[in-house]
Amino acid sequence: MTMPPKISVIIINYNYGRFLGDAIESVLAQDFAGEMEVLVVDDGSTDNSAELVKPYLDRVKWLPKTNGGQVSAFNHAMRHATGEWVGLLEADDTWDKNKLAKTFKRLEREQDASLIQHWLLQSDSKLRPLDGYIYPKGPEHFNFDDTLIGLPYGGTSCIVFNRARLAAMPPMPEDMLYGADICLRWAAAAVKPIANIPEVLGKRRLHGANLFGRTLYDDPAKITAAIAFHTALLNYLASVVRTTGTAPSPASLAHIARERAQMDIFHHRYSGRSRQAFSAWLKLARLLPAAPGSLFKIFSTLLIVVSPRAYIKLQGLYSKLLLIKAKKNG
The missing domain is CATH 3.90.550.10 (Spore Coat Polysaccharide Biosynthesis Protein SpsA; Chain A)
Structure with a gap:
């Protein structure tokens, strides 16, 4: 050897x-x-x-x-x-x-x-x-x-x-x-x-x-920092694409845009800008693929515009249900 x-x-x-x-x-x-x-x-x-x-x-x-x-x-x-x-x-x-x-x-x-x-x-x-x-x-x-x-x-x-x-x-x-x-x-x-x-x-x-990521959405300051970090990451991604010539697929770019739109919803809502939060939600809804889970995502994220805390609780419950299902199937 x-x-x-x-x-x-x-x-x-x-x-x-x-x-x-x-x-x-x-x-x-x-x-x-x-x-x-x-x-x-x-x-x-x-x-x-x-x-x-x-x-x-x-x-x-x-x-x-x-x-x-x-x-x-x-x-x-x-x-x-x-x-x-x-x-x-x-x-x-x-x-x-x-x-x-x-x-x-x-x-x-x-x-x-x-x-x-x-x-x-x-x-x-x-x-x-x-x-x-x-x-x-x-x-x-x-x-x-x-x-x-x-x-x-x-x-x-x-x-x-x-x-x-x-x-x-x-x-x-x-x-x-x-x-x-x-x-x-x-x-x-x-x-x-x-x-x-x-x-x-x-x-x-x-x-x-x-535990930064695990408590991201319930902290306005962390949302602001996460948006700045997301922007820096995208700049680095652009430099990787220029260097290698490897381009992300449209599906990957849409995923990245959805992540940013969800952060923007929270950011605007925590800043008291409900109208801008709603506009960010519309952008997220347009970016979602035609898939069975998208309808749930559309309506659940609309809850952020109304009450970010309620959405966080709903997301926690949903994650627990997914875990129970995964354990049952595996």
Whole structure:
């Protein structure tokens, strides 16, 4: 068996000192025969992260920097990374000990892959599994349009990518603050489908400090930030399309437009602009495909114009019903 190529593992930390040891230990415990370097980039933490990392400094490289966000931290670490492959791990997550071994075993039969990922077990702050999550048995690949509609999303900590094969991609703008994982998936899939290992090979820790997306629509400030982030992502997507010549399908573009229209409904409604909220709802309704579920979507999102809180409650109930159905069928 050929020795695996060298991998640089980048652990991105900001004020997660209480979790950092678990992340580092999970990397150092890898059942992996290849060469590995571990880079811990600290994005200007104000907690005791610098103190807690000291016992590991003989095995990891500590890269402190001023606070600039996830993308800035990623770019900083990449300037120090020397591996042919790069694996990403958020400081509050962990890897299973066979993650790298299974990743490179898959890459033995798919040697031209640019990016490979897997599922993450959704866990609480103590890494206990959370109920309510389904981990599909497939697929083995995701194409460019899949990434644009969010199908392969598994977070940052499941990504391993080939740095040389993505070197020609546009640089990620550091004013985005976060979203490095999304940009990497788009850039990789625009050239070649993403390889997916449909297994749980790590744990994503859900806790009070990282539940941005789960509480997005009930916070006007987060909606405003999400719209700015969405705009920055679309600008990056445009640069990927220009670089690769790979264009999104009309269905993917419509999906992106629907996401933005729904954010706009909330944004206008929270700002007291009911007329503009209604106009955004009309745009969303026109963008929905002729499908059985579209009628429900049209009328349920109209509820946002009347009462955003009522819509959030309805959506929560609907999600629970879908989960019950999925468990019953699977």
